[in-house]
Amino acid sequence: MIKVGIVGGTGYTGVELLRLLAQHPQVQLVAITSRGEAGTAVSDMFPSLRRRLDLKFEDPASADLRSCDLVFFATPNGVAMTQAPALLDAGVRVIDLAADFRIKDVAEWERWYGMSHASPDWVEKAVYGLPEHDRSGISKARLVANPGCYPTAVQLGFMPLVEAGVVDLGQLIADTKSGVSGAGRKAEIPTLFAEASDNFKAYAVPGHRHLPEIQQGLSTMAAQPVGLTFVPHLTPMIRGIHATLYARIKNDADFQRLFEERYRGEAFVDVLPPGSHPDTRSVRAANLCRIALHRPQQGKVLVVLAVIDNLVKGAAGQAVQNMNIMFGRPETEGLWQLAVLP
Numbered sequence: 001m002i003k004v005g006i007v008g009g010t011g012y013t014g015v016e017l018l019r020l021l022a023q024h025p026q027v028q029l030v031a032i033t034s035r036g037e038a039g040t041a042v043s044d045m046f047p048s049l050r051r052r053l054d055l056k057f058e059d060p061a062s063a064d065l066r067s068c069d070l071v072f073f074a075t076p077n078g079v080a081m082t083q084a085p086a087l088l089d090a091g092v093r094v095i096d097l098a099a100d101f102r103i104k105d106v107a108e109w110e111r112w113y114g115m116s117h118a119s120p121d122w123v124e125k126a127v128y129g130l131p132e133h134d135r136s137g138i139s140k141a142r143l144v145a146n147p148g149c150y151p152t153a154v155q156l157g158f159m160p161l162v163e164a165g166v167v168d169l170g171q172l173i174a175d176t177k178s179g180v181s182g183a184g185r186k187a188e189i190p191t192l193f194a195e196a197s198d199n200f201k202a203y204a205v206p207g208h209r210h211l212p213e214i215q216q217g218l219s220t221m222a223a224q225p226v227g228l229t230f231v232p233h234l235t236p237m238i239r240g241i242h243a244t245l246y247a248r249i250k251n252d253a254d255f256q257r258l259f260e261e262r263y264r265g266e267a268f269v270d271v272l273p274p275g276s277h278p279d280t281r282s283v284r285a286a287n288l289c290r291i292a293l294h295r296p297q298q299g300k301v302l303v304v305l306a307v308i309d310n311l312v313k314g315a316a317g318q319a320v321q322n323m324n325i326m327f328g329r330p331e332t333e334g335l336w337q338l339a340v341l342p
């Protein structure tokens, strides 16, 4: 059994980890932390876990995280970089769902995240956890930087094209929409029901902190710098990301076949038949990215549609997928849930 701890068990990604790990046949959950809810039974806060999880939240300062094989950090940016190194030094493996270890250029990370980095050495050693790109690196990693939600959808949607070099790498466009759970569980005015429901808006158009993360990933795949315009939107649904991606064709090819071959054998990427329009509902609660390709009017622009559940393939599900790879388990173990309909 893999002994697992979670720091930050009361947030949306934390409870999503609990939902998935409580169903995982090879996981023993040993510690779940919350500073605000220490002493509360997990199932009192989340009744969906009653009779499946018999633990109380503990304060992170006193929880026995060092006896774990693996600790997930489902905490705000800036927490894991101060708390994970002591665990790593004690031989515990770590998966951080936040952005602390995602960007290799520490000065750039500090610019986008507005804080100085507490642990640059571990940034260098961390492996970026997009399994479909670097399964082998993840299998050997002690510290995995779990990708952001938008970066997961955008990178999976563009990856076959940038790897093959068949599109103009200077002018990629990602037009993305997220449900409000992407903003986390904390109270904030833009995600109040009266603000976010029956409403739709773009945000962070001049620059969103996922831009450098996506550019780093796509540039690595392309082995050259990639130019990207990234525009996120907040849409009135709870879960889900819909990415509409545009790429100008440089070399003609059978693009449908390119995607099907690149993702053949991938359990968690589903390339749909030509002309499909994937909806976020088809991946809700599932660890899955569904992708469809279009070439409107047989013109020079390819349109890729990619959908994920931001809390699953965009966060907790991908983190469990990374855990399976790190511990030599079958990648789909505990992760084969179907989407929830309606």
Ligand SMILES: NC(=O)C1=CN([C@@H]2O[C@H](COP(=O)(O)OP(=O)(O)OC[C@H]3O[C@@H](n4cnc5c(N)ncnc54)[C@H](OP(=O)(O)O)[C@@H]3O)[C@@H](O)[C@H]2O)C=CC1
Binding pocket: 007, 008, 009, 010, 011, 012, 013, 014, 033, 034, 035, 036, 037, 060, 073, 074, 075, 076, 077, 079, 097, 098, 099, 147, 148, 149, 181, 182, 183, 184, 185, 186, 310, 311, 314, 315
């Ligand atoms: N929501 C999403 O769709 C996605 C989120 N992420 C990332 O995952 C991380 C968690 O997100 P989310 O679940 O939405 O966040 P929430 O804000 O909903 O939850 C944060 C959790 O962290 C705990 N926490 C906060 N500060 C500290 C601290 N200093 N030390 C220890 N624990 C702390 C909180 O509990 P308490 O304060 O009681 O200790 C809470 O359990 C974030 O970094 C987010 O950016 C990544 C991909 C997608």
Ligand SMILES: CC(=O)N[C@@H](CCC(=O)OP(=O)(O)O)C(=O)O
Binding pocket: 097, 098, 099, 147, 148, 149, 150, 178, 179, 180, 181, 182, 183, 184, 210, 232, 234
């Ligand atoms: C809708 C919404 O607000 N989404 C969040 C991004 C999701 C997130 O939590 O960011 P990480 O994946 O980097 O952790 C935002 O735009 O800030």
